[in-house]
Amino acid sequence: MTKKITVNVNGTEHTAEVEPRLLLVHFIREVLNLTGTHIGCDTSSCGACTILLGDKSIKSCTVLAVQANGKSITTVEGLAPEGGPLDxxxxxxxxxxxxxxxxxxxxxxxxxxxxxxxxxxxxxxxxxxxxxxxxxxxxxxxxxxxxxxxxxxxxxxxxxxxxxxxxx
Ligand code: FES
Ligand code: FES
CATH class of the missing domain: 1.10.150.120 ([2Fe-2S]-binding domain)
Structure with missing residues (x-):
């Protein structure tokens, strides 16, 4: 079973069919190929997977991709526009x-x-x-x-x- 989700990531809308069990961090890394978001533990303790969901920083290994449906995400790749000034x-x-x-x-x-x-x-x-x-x-x-x-x-x-x- 899959569910269709649409997530705005770094200003670009992405729509995908995902399994309800897929973690947001795996969606970011493996579906979107944005590998700047890291995985450093199995216990929700390291924070390497932290992103912004809306304006809140969250550990993306603790959230399901389907929970981000209709929301905006900022990953490290979105901090500065390509060729533009650093954040x-x-x-x-x-x-x-x-x-x-x-x-x-x-x-x-x-x-x-x-x-x-x-x-x-x-x-x-x-x-x-x-x-x-x-x-x-x-x-x-x-x-x-x-x-x-x-x-x-x-x-x-x-x-x-x-x-x-x-x-x-
Ligand atoms: S990978 Fe360690 S807190 Fe998410
Ligand atoms: S873990 Fe190496 S710089 Fe922080």
Whole structure:
């Protein structure tokens, strides 16, 4: 048995017949071939699969594709138009060396997008709580926090903090 769904992904409508049991993360990766959304666990704990469903960041391994029917999704591929400027959150990660292997980075950036949309000037503690559902095995988090602070300043139209990445 399949069900027809239509989902707007990064501004483009996609219609597909999917099994009701298909997870949204598998729909994104295997049906749409948008492999920037990663799978890092079987337990809904790593956050590598985080996307925006509407304006909410969600772990796409915890949602069925059919639950996204009629909704809009943003994946990492949709953060910046092709050939266009980077999103401030991408710039923040780039400027502050907010990644090492990059496996957690798409999910981390999309989680940060919602965090900054709800709280444009978060404290360090608020950022650390805000990304608590996204695990990074490489960076030690300090540069990720700086990246989010940098992006927040850019989005507020303020001078961005000078970047002094820490290497762990
Ligand atoms: S793949 Fe780990 S939380 Fe979704
Ligand atoms: S940069 Fe490697 S898991 Fe975060």
């Amino acid at each position: 401030p959150i991408q710039e923040g990660f780039k400027e502050n060396h907010g990644l090492h292997c990059g496996f957690c980075t798409p999910g981390m950036m999309l989680r940060s997008k919602e965090l900054l949309a709800n709280n444009p000037n978060p404290t360090e503690e608020e950022i650390r709580w805000g990304i608590a559902g996204n695990l990074c095995r490489c960076t030690g988090y300090n540069n990720i926090v700086k990246a989010i602070q940098w992006a927040g300043a850019k989005m507020r139209g303020e001078e961005t903090p000078s970047t002094e990445p820490e290497f762990v």
